[in-house]
Amino acid sequence: MNRFEHIIYGADYNPDQWLSHPEIIDEDFRLMPKAGMNSASIGIFAWKELEPEEGVYCFEWLDDIMDRLAKQGMKAVLGTPSGARPYWMDRDHPEVLRVSDVGDRYYHGIRHNHCLTSPYYRKKVHEMNTRLAQRYKDHPALGMWHIGNEFQGECYCELCQEAFRSWLREKYHGDIQALNEQWWTYCWSRKYSGFEEIEAPSPRGEYLIHGMNLDWKRFVTAQTVSFIKNELEPIRRYTPDIPVTTNLMGRSDTLDQWKLAEILDVVSVDSYPEWCVNGQSHARVAQFAAFTFDINRSLKKNLPFYVMECTPSQVNWYDVNRLKKPGMNELTSIQAIAHGSESVQYFQWRGARGASEKLHGTVVGHNGKDSTRVFREVSILGERLKKLDDVVGSITKSDVALIYDWENKWAIGDLMGLTKPLDYDEICEEHYIPFWEEGVSVDIISMDHDFTEYRMIVAPMLYSVRPGVADRLKKYVADGGTLILTFCTAYVNENDLCFLGGFPGDGLMEVAGLEAEEIDALYPEEFNQVTVLSEETGAESGSSYRSCSLCEVVNMQETCRSLAVYAEDFYKETPAVTVNSYGKGQCFYFATRVEVEFLKKFYHKRIEEKGISRNMATTLPDGVTVQRRQKGDEIFDFILNFTEEEQQVRLDEDIVYADVLERQRITEKEIMLPAFGYRILSHRNK
Ligand code: GLA
Ligand code: ZN
Numbered sequence: 074m075n076r077f078e079h080i081i082y083g084a085d086y087n088p089d090q091w092l093s094h095p096e097i098i099d100e101d102f103r104l105m106p107k108a109g110m111n112s113a114s115i116g117i118f119a120w121k122e123l124e125p126e127e128g129v130y131c132f133e134w135l136d137d138i139m140d141r142l143a144k145q146g147m148k149a150v151l152g153t154p155s156g157a158r159p160y161w162m163d164r165d166h167p168e169v170l171r172v173s174d175v176g177d178r179y180y181h182g183i184r185h186n187h188c189l190t191s192p193y194y195r196k197k198v199h200e201m202n203t204r205l206a207q208r209y210k211d212h213p214a215l216g217m218w219h220i221g222n223e224f225q226g227e228c229y230c231e232l233c234q235e236a237f238r239s240w241l242r243e244k245y246h247g248d249i250q251a252l253n254e255q256w257w258t259y260c261w262s263r264k265y266s267g268f269e270e271i272e273a274p275s276p277r278g279e280y281l282i283h284g285m286n287l288d289w290k291r292f293v294t295a296q297t298v299s300f301i302k303n304e305l306e307p308i309r310r311y312t313p314d315i316p317v318t319t320n321l322m323g324r325s326d327t328l329d330q331w332k333l334a335e336i337l338d339v340v341s342v343d344s345y346p347e348w349c350v351n352g353q354s355h356a357r358v359a360q361f362a363a364f365t366f367d368i369n370r371s372l373k374k375n376l377p378f379y380v381m382e383c384t385p386s387q388v389n390w391y392d393v394n395r396l397k398k399p400g401m402n403e404l405t406s407i408q409a410i411a412h413g414s415e416s417v418q419y420f421q422w423r424g425a426r427g428a429s430e431k432l433h434g435t436v437v438g439h440n441g442k443d444s445t446r447v448f449r450e451v452s453i454l455g456e457r458l459k460k461l462d463d464v465v466g467s468i469t470k471s472d473v474a475l476i477y478d479w480e481n482k483w484a485i486g487d488l489m490g491l492t493k494p495l496d497y498d499e500i501c502e503e504h505y506i507p508f509w510e511e512g513v514s515v516d517i518i519s520m521d522h523d524f525t526e527y528r529m530i531v532a533p534m535l536y537s538v539r540p541g542v543a544d545r546l547k548k549y550v551a552d553g554g555t556l557i558l559t560f561c562t563a564y565v566n567e568n569d570l571c572f573l574g575g576f577p578g579d580g581l582m583e584v585a586g587l588e589a590e591e592i593d594a595l596y597p598e599e600f601n602q603v604t605v606l607s608e609e610t611g612a613e614s615g616s617s618y619r620s621c622s623l624c625e626v627v628n629m630q631e632t633c634r635s636l637a638v639y640a641e642d643f644y645k646e647t648p649a650v651t652v653n654s655y656g657k658g659q660c661f662y663f664a665t666r667v668e669v670e671f672l673k674k675f676y677h678k679r680i681e682e683k684g685i686s687r688n689m690a691t692t693l694p695d696g697v698t699v700q701r702r703q704k705g706d707e708i709f710d711f712i713l714n715f716t717e718e719e720q721q722v723r724l725d726e727d728i729v730y731a732d733v734l735e736r737q738r739i740t741e742k743e744i745m746l747p748a749f750g751y752r753i754l755s756h757r758n759k
Contacts, residue, residue, distance in 0.1 A: 074316055077247075078464065078465060080417065080419070081148070081150075081216075081412065081416035082110050082418075083111060083115045083150070083422075084435075085422065086101070086421070086422045088118040089118070096361060097481070100441065101423060102141050104437060107314065107443055108436055108452045109455015110455060111147050112147055112217055112416075114418060115284055118184065120372055122134060127161055129205060148214060148217070149216055151205065153201065153219070154201065154220060156180050156222030161362075166191075166194075167231070170188065171187065172230035173229060174275045175276060178230070183224055185222065185226060191236045200527050203307035206311035208329060209312075209313055214311070215406070217317070218315055219318055220317060222607070223321075224297050224328060225322065227289075236296060238269065240273055241268055241271060242268050243379070245476055253728065271285075283569040287568060287569055297333070298332055298333060298336055301319065301333070307337055316338035316381065317713075318339045319333070321342050321343070323365040324624070326482070326486070331477035331521075332700075339373065339531055340370075345383065346365070348401060349396070350395070351393075354696065360505065360711070365511055366378075366408070367413075368582070370413035370516075371516045374466075378414055380409045380417055382420040383417065383420070385434050387433070398749070399435075400748065402447075404714070404715070406454060407751050408713055409689070414624050421436075422436050423577075424439050435447075436552070456704050464704075464709050468499060469701060469702055470514065471513075472516075472528075472686060473508060473514075473527060473528065474516040474531070475530075475531040476518055476533075481537045481538075484565060485586055488536070490594075497533075497624065501533045503531045503666075504531050505517075507673040507675070510673065510695075511687055513685060513687055513698035520538065524545060524549040525549065529553070529554070530546070532558055533557075535559075537565045539566075540566070540646040543581045547655075549658070550584050550658035551658050553657035554719070555660075556660045558577065558663070559625045563578040564578065565578075566578075587629045587633050588630075589627050592624065593623070593625075594622070601621045603618050603620050603665065604616075605617065605618070607634075609636055610636045610671070611675045612620075618670060620667045621665075621668075624639065624642070627648055627651070627664050633652070637649045649665050649667070650675075651664070657724060661739070688701040694716075697713065697722060708755060710756070712754075716749075718751075719748060720746045722744050724744060728756050757759050
């Protein structure tokens, strides 16, 4: 597989919007190298220009763009145009149009809305990709394939419904009774007599069988995967050495990204955190972004991922679209690299003249100038990225993994009872923030990943567990691992059936050393308090912290000890945070959602106690983190300041650091980071 030797730097480039303005395209090719760019993502929405009428192909303009890229030594991230269809296709083959969950077929328009099953669309996409692959397979500009765009959503047409039924037949081995049992259709007389009776979930029909909803979501992922595989077939056949990716959407709710990542050569992600949002610190947004980057890095372990899109300034789709302040684009781009990215690609190179994206941030604005603040900052970054070749190929190693699992997220999103809103992502982030602040790298894994390589596994709200997971967690702890579980652990199996015999189910009660007998739900404005009993929590004995959302009332077994208790309500003085020794390891349990200030102390203690490596020994100022990549014994530490103030960071005493961008040894023991500043330091493993 061909790999890039440099950090990829470029943008979504849509010359197909400017074909009647050749002077603009000439200007683009003058400016792209000036901005330090070495790549461009092209052709992503170009179907109409590539096949203006059915069977009439027109690739000459793309040949020209590819040739110009090659001439400038740039690489194309070549798109397949399946993300949006030309009018003639929808008019002549309406089966490609998506059908809504209440059975309405959509009209032609916008994008990301093809039927996932349509044999005609799959055939057309296959044909188009074959032509692209045949035509450009030996082209020197071809660097990577970009399949479709931001796969998302679902279709409820009869073809998709039938495919869903087939998928279910396979999953349940043709046994409708097995399905009835897992979906618990006994409630409200919903028992199916045959697979042909099943319809996809719909607000106009059945939508309250949670097992069915989960299977539907699994099916939609499977159907998307099979759609992409069809796209990949000719591409892999003609260009086996060119890596393929598709731009994932960070934390898309609808598709299980682990499954999509499996069929790609490299993961890429579109990154649009809401910077400068009112009332939120830059650090908090940085933590959100960091968590997303770590997910995407972990989707393919030990490989870089790519940021396929980000904006150099603002987007056009938040309610209020704040600019990135001076320095922020560089810092947030370097942040992605710190977490494992090997690209910075913008959306988009030049501002569209009309339609919805005309005011989206771009490298070149409507004034066409290269003297703008954004262009200047983009160019400076371009020069700096050229100095990061050594970082290419380095990876992140983590002692800690946090389980973030799409199927679990779906189950939590759908659950009725308890409290709403219950934001699984936010709860996971609360357990991630302490590590970010300590400068400890974290892998984000699904529950299917190997646990054995980690010293600590954090599993917030592991509500729905797939078969075998509980046993693997048990073994992990028995063999000496440290496991952190929280309220709502193992209430249901993978099909949303409650475990019988008490929670946490599936044998995890033994590991946690307790049974969660009841669970109280609080209103968003309500709180309980936990009072610390033991400094083993990392917090001072007698101190108290707020807890919210959910409070389980638990019964401890003999091996389990209470580290903090509730301060209020009838379950006052009963355990809220516990630890259980199990085999050679320990399992900590949070029966309630305790505030992050407590989690910081708790994880600080665990990091010290378990000898988990920090990327820098010093206590970091608020809003500063250190993320690490390594290659052999060469280490790269990225020190990032997400505040608008200067920050001072004490370097590790016994390490000889060099500044990667300055290519200089560092003699000071303390470095100053300007507002939104960063340093990339390298050193050798001792
Ligand atoms: C998405 C799409 C792009 C563009 C940007 C705008 O990420 O992939 O085509 O529409 O949003 O932010
Ligand atoms: Zn369909």
